[in-house]
Amino acid sequence: MTKMLNNYNSEDKVLLSVDCIIFGFDNEGLKILLIKRDFEPEKGKWSLMGGFLKKDESLNKAAIRVLNFYTGLQDIYMEQFYAYSEVDRDPVERTISVAYYALINIENHNAELIKNYEAQWFSISKMPKLIFDHNEMVSHAMRRLRYRTSTKPVGFELLPEKFTMRQLLELYEAVLDKNLDKRNFISKINSLDILVKLNEKDMLSSRKGSYLYKFDKEKYDAQLLNHFVLNL
Amino acid sequence: MTKMLNNYNSEDKVLLSVDCIIFGFDNEGLKILLIKRDFEPEKGKWSLMGGFLKKDESLNKAAIRVLNFYTGLQDIYMEQFYAYSEVDRDPVERTISVAYYALINIENHNAELIKNYEAQWFSISKMPKLIFDHNEMVSHAMRRLRYRTSTKPVGFELLPEKFTMRQLLELYEAVLDKNLDKRNFISKINSLDILVKLNEKDMLSSRKGSYLYKFDKEKYDAQLLNHFVLNL
DNA sequence: TCACTAAGTGCTCATTCTACACTAATTAAT
DNA sequence: ATTAATTAGTGTAGAATGAGCACTTAGTGA
Structure with missing residues (x-):
C-alpha cells in the first residue's frame, strides 16, 4: 500500500x-x-x-x-x-x-x-x-x-411542442421497448395532470384527426415535490 | 466556437x-x-x-x-x-x-x-x-x-451476517428516513424470497428472543433477471 | 353513401397496498 | 410460584392500483 x-x-x-x-x-x-x-x-x-x-x-x-x-x-x-x-x-x-x-x-x-x-x-x-x-x-x-x-416526464423533450397522445404513446413504447395499452396509458398520463389538451387537431395521422397536447411546465413544476412514479 | x-x-x-x-x-x-x-x-x-x-x-x-x-x-x-x-x-x-x-x-x-x-x-x-x-x-x-x-437488496451489506427482522426494519427506516409498518415490511421482504430463516435466536434484544436471518446470495443471484422493485 | 382508418372511451377482475391489534414467549423481580 | 414487563410474531379487510379487453365515433376519399 x-x-x-x-x-x-x-x-x-x-x-x-x-x-x-x-x-x-x-x-x-x-x-x-x-x-x-x-x-x-x-x-x-x-x-x-x-x-x-x-x-x-x-x-x-x-x-x-x-x-x-x-x-x-x-x-x-x-x-x-x-x-x-x-x-x-x-x-x-x-x-x-x-x-x-x-x-x-x-x-x-x-x-x-x-x-x-x-x-x-x-x-x-x-x-x-x-x-x-x-x-x-x-x-x-x-x-x-x-x-x-418512469420518474420524470423526460419524454416530452423528444417530441414537438404540440403532440398527439399516439405520438407520446409510441415514444414511451420505443424507450421502454414494449407495447403499452392505449387506454391504460392515456389514463395514467392524464392522472399525472401535466398535460394541456389543446383545441386543435392534428389532421395528418388520421381522417378523424387527433387532439394535440402540450406539456404544462408550470403544473409540473408545481408538483415537483411529489416525485411521481409512473408504472407503465 | x-x-x-x-x-x-x-x-x-x-x-x-x-x-x-x-x-x-x-x-x-x-x-x-x-x-x-x-x-x-x-x-x-x-x-x-x-x-x-x-x-x-x-x-x-x-x-x-x-x-x-x-x-x-x-x-x-x-x-x-x-x-x-x-x-x-x-x-x-x-x-x-x-x-x-x-x-x-x-x-x-x-x-x-x-x-x-x-x-x-x-x-x-x-x-x-x-x-x-x-x-x-x-x-x-x-x-x-x-x-x-428499492431495487437491490443493498441493505444487507450494512448488517452483520446474521441479523433479526427488527434490525433489517430499522436499517430500512434509517435509510428511507420514515417509519415502516412491521407486518407489511416483513411480508414484503419475505415475498422477495432472498432470506433464510435460521434455527437460531438473538437473545440480546428481548426476553423472548428473535429469529436470526441470513441473506441468501444464491437465491438472489438466481432471480437477478427479475429486477425486483420493493415498494416500502 | 359507403368503406376505410385511426381516435376515443369504461369496465371487470386480479393484484397489491395500507392500516390496524392482539397473543406468545421469555425473563426478572417479588 | 406468581406476576409484571418486554419484544416477537402473526392475519385480515377494505382501498387503491394495475392489467386485459372491444366497440363506437368522426371524418375523409372513393
Whole structure:
C-alpha cells in the first residue's frame, strides 16, 4: 500500500473528455445521433460526439459546448450518468470519459451543422459498431433513460411542442421497448395532470384527426415535490 | 466556437480524484465514516476519504484502493455515482472528483486502521461541515442509496451476517428516513424470497428472543433477471 | 353513401397496498 | 410460584392500483 501523498504536484494528471449520447424521436422511432470521426484514431468510424474538458470549464459546460458544437443546439437538458475509466479504453492515450445523455427533438435540429460534421441519425436498433467503449455507453444511457422515463416526464423533450397522445404513446413504447395499452396509458398520463389538451387537431395521422397536447411546465413544476412514479 | 482539436497533445490535463462515502449501520442508526485531513489544505478539518487517480488504474480500482487504505477493507461493493467538476471546487488546484459510495458493516471494520487515520463514524444527522463540496456529495449519495434500496437488496451489506427482522426494519427506516409498518415490511421482504430463516435466536434484544436471518446470495443471484422493485 | 382508418372511451377482475391489534414467549423481580 | 414487563410474531379487510379487453365515433376519399 502506497502512502497517500500530501501534495498535489506529484500526482498524475489525465485527459478528461465528455461524450454525448443524443437521443431523438420521430415517426420511425427512437434514434441516436452519431458522427463520423474526422480525425485519428479511428478516423472515418462512427462515434459519439465528444470533446476534451478544458481547464476552465465544468463537465456540464463541456458537454453543453460539445453538443452545441456538433448540432448548434442550446438549452438542452443533459444528464451526466457515468465516468468510464478503463486504462486502455482509448488506445492513443489514457483518457477518462464522462458520459452525458440528452434528449432532443429531431425537428428542431439544425440540419446544416449535422451535415458539416457528417453526423447522422441512426435507429437504435440499427446502430453501427462504434469506436472504443461507445456502444457500452449507449446501452447504459438507454437503461438510464428507461428509468428516468418512469420518474420524470423526460419524454416530452423528444417530441414537438404540440403532440398527439399516439405520438407520446409510441415514444414511451420505443424507450421502454414494449407495447403499452392505449387506454391504460392515456389514463395514467392524464392522472399525472401535466398535460394541456389543446383545441386543435392534428389532421395528418388520421381522417378523424387527433387532439394535440402540450406539456404544462408550470403544473409540473408545481408538483415537483411529489416525485411521481409512473408504472407503465 | 472553438475548432475541435484533432490531436491529444494540445489538450488540457487535469487532476482526477475519487471520494468515498462510506455508510455504516449499527444500533444507533445510519452512520458515515469521515477522516480528519492530515494534510493541507484544510488540514484538521473533516472530510471524505479520497485520493488521486493514478495513470495506470481505473476509477473503480482507485476507489477500492482508497477505501482499503483508510479502512483495510477489501471486497466491498462500491458504486460510482457522480463526477464533481466545478472549476473552483478545490481551492488548491483544478481537481475533478468522482464520488463513490459503499456500504459496510461497522462490526467488520478494522478499528486499528480507523484509529491510525483519525477516521470516525458520525451519525448522518450529526455530521459536521465537511471540506469543499463533500456535504453535497453525501446528500447525493444518500439519495442514491435510497433509490438503490428499492431495487437491490443493498441493505444487507450494512448488517452483520446474521441479523433479526427488527434490525433489517430499522436499517430500512434509517435509510428511507420514515417509519415502516412491521407486518407489511416483513411480508414484503419475505415475498422477495432472498432470506433464510435460521434455527437460531438473538437473545440480546428481548426476553423472548428473535429469529436470526441470513441473506441468501444464491437465491438472489438466481432471480437477478427479475429486477425486483420493493415498494416500502 | 359507403368503406376505410385511426381516435376515443369504461369496465371487470386480479393484484397489491395500507392500516390496524392482539397473543406468545421469555425473563426478572417479588 | 406468581406476576409484571418486554419484544416477537402473526392475519385480515377494505382501498387503491394495475392489467386485459372491444366497440363506437368522426371524418375523409372513393
